[in-house]
Amino acid sequence: MPAHPLQRVCYVEDDEDIQKIVRMSLERVGKMTVAVVGDPHVAVDVMHAFKPELVMLDWMMPGMDGPTLYRKMKEIPVICDLPVVFITAKASQKELDELRALGAAGTISKPFSPKDLPGQLQAIWKSLP
Amino acid sequence: MNSRSTAPDVLAPAPQDVASRAADAGSRADPQRVLADRVEQLYSQMPIGILVTLVIGAIATYELWDTRTRDLVLFWWGLVLLVTAARAALYLGYRAATNKLAEARQWLRWLAISALANGANWGFAGAVFFPSHTDEQQVFLAFLLAGIASAGIPTYAASWPMFAMYSGAIVMPFTYVLANFGNRLFAEIALLVPLFYFVNVGIAYRLNQVFFSGYRLRHAYGRLTEDYTALNKRLEQQLVELEEARRQVEASGRKLALFAERAPIAVLELDAGGHVQRINHTAENLFGWSSQELADRNASVKILVRPEYHAEFDEQWRQLMASRTPLAHLRIRNPRRDGIELVCEWNVTPLVNPDGAVVGVIAQGQDITRQMEAEKLKKEFTSTLSHELRTPLTSIIGSLQLINSGVLGDVDKEVAELTGVAERNGQRLLDLINDILDIEKIESGNLTMVPEVIALDELVDEALVLNEGFAERFHVRLEKRGALLSTRVSADRKRLLQVMTNLLSNAAKFSPGGGAVEVAMEDLGERVRVSVLDRGPGIPENFRARIFGRFAQADSSLTRQKGGTGLGLAICKRLLELMDGHIAFADREGGGTVFYFDLPKQAA
Numbered sequence: 001m002p003a004h005p006l007q008r009v010c011y012v013e014d015d016e017d018i019q020k021i022v023r024m025s026l027e028r029v030g031k032m033t034v035a036v037v038g039d040p041h042v043a044v045d046v047m048h049a050f051k052p053e054l055v056m057l058d059w060m061m062p063g064m065d066g067p068t069l070y071r072k073m074k075e076i077p078v079i080c081d082l083p084v085v086f087i088t089a090k091a092s093q094k095e096l097d098e099l100r101a102l103g104a105a106g107t108i109s110k111p112f113s114p115k116d117l118p119g120q121l122q123a124i125w126k127s128l129p
Numbered sequence: 130m131n132s133r134s135t136a137p138d139v140l141a142p143a144p145q146d147v148a149s150r151a152a153d154a155g156s157r158a159d160p161q162r163v164l165a166d167r168v169e170q171l172y173s174q175m176p177i178g179i180l181v182t183l184v185i186g187a188i189a190t191y192e193l194w195d196t197r198t199r200d201l202v203l204f205w206w207g208l209v210l211l212v213t214a215a216r217a218a219l220y221l222g223y224r225a226a227t228n229k230l231a232e233a234r235q236w237l238r239w240l241a242i243s244a245l246a247n248g249a250n251w252g253f254a255g256a257v258f259f260p261s262h263t264d265e266q267q268v269f270l271a272f273l274l275a276g277i278a279s280a281g282i283p284t285y286a287a288s289w290p291m292f293a294m295y296s297g298a299i300v301m302p303f304t305y306v307l308a309n310f311g312n313r314l315f316a317e318i319a320l321l322v323p324l325f326y327f328v329n330v331g332i333a334y335r336l337n338q339v340f341f342s343g344y345r346l347r348h349a350y351g352r353l354t355e356d357y358t359a360l361n362k363r364l365e366q367q368l369v370e371l372e373e374a375r376r377q378v379e380a381s382g383r384k385l386a387l388f389a390e391r392a393p394i395a396v397l398e399l400d401a402g403g404h405v406q407r408i409n410h411t412a413e414n415l416f417g418w419s420s421q422e423l424a425d426r427n428a429s430v431k432i433l434v435r436p437e438y439h440a441e442f443d444e445q446w447r448q449l450m451a452s453r454t455p456l457a458h459l460r461i462r463n464p465r466r467d468g469i470e471l472v473c474e475w476n477v478t479p480l481v482n483p484d485g486a487v488v489g490v491i492a493q494g495q496d497i498t499r500q501m502e503a504e505k506l507k508k509e510f511t512s513t514l515s516h517e518l519r520t521p522l523t524s525i526i527g528s529l530q531l532i533n534s535g536v537l538g539d540v541d542k543e544v545a546e547l548t549g550v551a552e553r554n555g556q557r558l559l560d561l562i563n564d565i566l567d568i569e570k571i572e573s574g575n576l577t578m579v580p581e582v583i584a585l586d587e588l589v590d591e592a593l594v595l596n597e598g599f600a601e602r603f604h605v606r607l608e609k610r611g612a613l614l615s616t617r618v619s620a621d622r623k624r625l626l627q628v629m630t631n632l633l634s635n636a637a638k639f640s641p642g643g644g645a646v647e648v649a650m651e652d653l654g655e656r657v658r659v660s661v662l663d664r665g666p667g668i669p670e671n672f673r674a675r676i677f678g679r680f681a682q683a684d685s686s687l688t689r690q691k692g693g694t695g696l697g698l699a700i701c702k703r704l705l706e707l708m709d710g711h712i713a714f715a716d717r718e719g720g721g722t723v724f725y726f727d728l729p730k731q732a733a
Contacts, residue, residue, distance in 0.1 A: 015520060018523055021524060021528055022527075024536075028531070028536040110519055110520070110523050111527065112523070112527070113527070114527045115530050115534045
C-alpha cells in the first residue's frame with residue numbers, strides 16, 4: 001500500500017466534455033493534480049514530462065484504443081511500472097479479465113459519478129501493493 | 130395401419146391349416162349331425178310308408194273280408210288306421226319341430242316305436258288271418274307280408290336296428306303260425322323265413338353302413354367346403370386390406386416426396402457412404418447443382434463442404450454411423466458451386482433398417498447466412514448504441530452531479546431545483562438503457578455469469594448500505610429483520626447485487642414516508658431465502674400475472690411519479706434463473722408486499 005494518498009493522475013481521453021468533467025472532479029472533489037491527454041499518440045511523452053502516480057485510460061479512442069496504448073506503455077521503461085485504470089463503457093467480462101491478467105490496476109465503468117470518482121481511484125490506489 | 134402390417138403373418142399359416150383339415154376329414158364329421166341327417170332320411174320315407182300301408186291295408190281288408198272273420202278284420206283295419214294316424218301325427222310333429230339337431234335321438238326313438246307298431250300290425254295280420262283263410266288267401270298273405278317286410282329295407286336303410294325290429298315284428302308271429310300249422314311244407318317255410326329274415330337284416334346292416342359313411346363324407350365335405358369358404362373370404366378380405374394399405378403407403382410416399390420436393394429447406398438424400406442420391410429443388414437452387422448431376426457423378430456430399438473441413442466432416446460422419454441417432458442444429462459452412470460460401474443449419478437423420486444397419490441419411494438444411502449476418506448486425510448495433518448513448522450521458526449526468534454536489538460553489542435555489550430534475554431524469558434514461566441492454570443480453574444468451582462462492586449475508590449488508598441513500602429520498606429506512614444468516618451461495622456477485630438493489634429500491638419507492646423496508650433471511654434446508662418486506666399499497670390483482678413481464682408497471686402514472694423502467698423485475702427473474710434461483714412475491718400480513726428469492730446453498 002502506497003504511503004500517501006494518490007495525488008498525480010494522467011488521464012488519456014478523446015472526448016473533450018468528459019475531459020473537463022474528470023478534471024473538475026479530480027481537482028475540485030479529489031484535490032489531485034491532473035494532466036489530461038486528448039491524443040493517445042502523445043500520451044507517453046506527457047507521462048514522461050508529468051510523472052503521474054497513476055494513469056487512467058479510456059477504452060475506446062479513435063486512432064489508438066486504450067488496450068493498445070496500455071500494451072505500448074508496457075514496453076517503455078519507468079512508464080511500464082505505472083498503475084493503469086481503464087475507463088470503459090462497454091467491455092465484456094472476458095476482456096476485463098484479460099486486462100486484469102495483463103496487470104491493469106482496475107477498471108471503472110462509464111458512466112461514473114464525478115462525485116464518487118476520486119474515492120474510487122483512491123480505493124484502487126490503496127489496494128496497490 | 131398397424132393391423133394391416135400384420136396381415137401377412139395371419140395369412141402365412143393358412144395353407145397348412147387347410148392341409149391338416151383335409152387329412153382328418155373323416156373324423157371331423159360331427160356324429161350328432163350325422164345322426165340328425167339319418168333321422169331326417171328316415172322321416173322323409175314316412176309319407177310313402179303311410180300311403181303304402183293305407184293302400185295295402187285297404188286291399189288286404191277287402192281280400193280277407195268274409196262273414197266269419199268280419200269283426201276281426203274290422204278290428205285289424207281299425208288298428209292299422211290308428212297306428213297310421215299316430216305315425217302321421219309323428220311325421221307332422223317332426224316336420225314342425227324346430228330343434229331337430231339336438232333332439233335327433235328322441236325323434237329316432239319315437240320313429241322306432243312307430244316302426245315296431247307298424248310291423249306288429251302286419252305281424253298280427255299274418256298270425257291271425259293266415260290259419261283262418263283259404264289257400265289262395267294264404268298265398269296272398271304270404272306274398273303281402275314278404276313284400277311289406279322287404280319294403281322295410283330301403284325305408285329303414287338309415288337304421289338297421291329299426292329294420293330288424295320292424296321286420297321281426299312282421300315275421301316272428303307269422304313264423305310261429307307256420308311252424309305250428311301241422312303241415313310239413315309250412316314247417317319247412319317256417320325254418321326258411323328266419324333265414325331270409327337274417328339275410329335281410331344283414332343286407333340292411335350293410336346298406337346302413339353305406340348310408341352311414343355316405344353321410345359322414347357328406348358332412349366332412351360340407352365342413353371342408355365351409356372352411357374353404359371362410360378361408361377364401363378371409364384371404365379376400367386381407368387382400369383388400371393389403372391393397373388398401375399399399376395405396377395408403379403409396380399415397381403417403383407421394384405426400385412425403387412432395388413435402389421434400391416443395392419444402393423451403395434443402396433436403397439431401399444420401400446413401401450410407403455419404404454419396405448424394407437425390408436433392409430437392411430448394412437444395413438445387415441453393416447450391417447450384419442439379420439432383421441428376423450429383424447422382425450421375427456418384428458425388429460425395431463433401432462437395433458441399435470446404436476441403437479444409439473434410440477431416441472434421443469425416444469424423445462427424447463416422448460418429449453418425451456409429452451412434453445412428455439424428456443430429457440437430459449443425460452449423461456448417463457450405464460452398465456453392467460458384468464458390469460463394471453459405472452458412473447452413475442442418476438436421477441429419479440416419480435411416481436405419483430393422484437389422485440396425487444404416488441404409489441412408491436424410492439431411493435437411495436451412496440457409497442461415499442472412500440470419501447470421503442479421504444477428505451480427507444486431508450485436509454490433511447494440512454494442513454501438515450502448516457506447517454512443519452512454520458517452521454523452523456520462524457528460525450530462527457528470528456535469529449535473531458536479532453542479533449539484535456543491536463543489537463548484539452555491540447556485541441559485543431555483544437553478545439547483547432544475548439541475549436536480551435534469552440529473553434525476555438523466556439517471557433514469559441511463560437506467561433504462563442499462564436495463565434494455567441487460568434484457569437484450571439475457572434474451573440473446575449473451576449474458577455471461579461470473580459465478581463465485583459468496584457470503585450471502587455480507588452481500589445483503591452491502592446492498593443495504595448501497596441503497597440507503599436512495600431510500601432516504603423517499604424518507605424510508607432500510608432495516609434488517611432478525612439476524613442475517615451466515616450462508617454461502619454460488620452466484621454472480623455483481624448481478625445478485627443488481628437484484629437486491631432492484632428489490633430494495635422498488636420497496637422503498639412504494640413505502641409510505643417515515644416507514645421502513647425490512648430484509649430477512651430464512652433457511653429452507655437445501656436453499657436459502659432472502660425476503661424484502663414493505664408496507665406499500667400491495668400489488669393490484671390485475672397486475673399480478675404480468676409483474677415479471679417486460680415493461681410491466683401497474684400504473685403508468687406511477688412511472689412518472691416514482692421513476693423506473695418496468696424492466697427491473699423481469700431482469701431480476703431472469704438473472705436469478707441463470708443462478709438457479711427463483712423469485713416470487715406474496716401479500717404481507719397487515720398490508721404491503723413481500724418479494725422473496727431463494728438460491729441453492731453452497732457447502733462451506
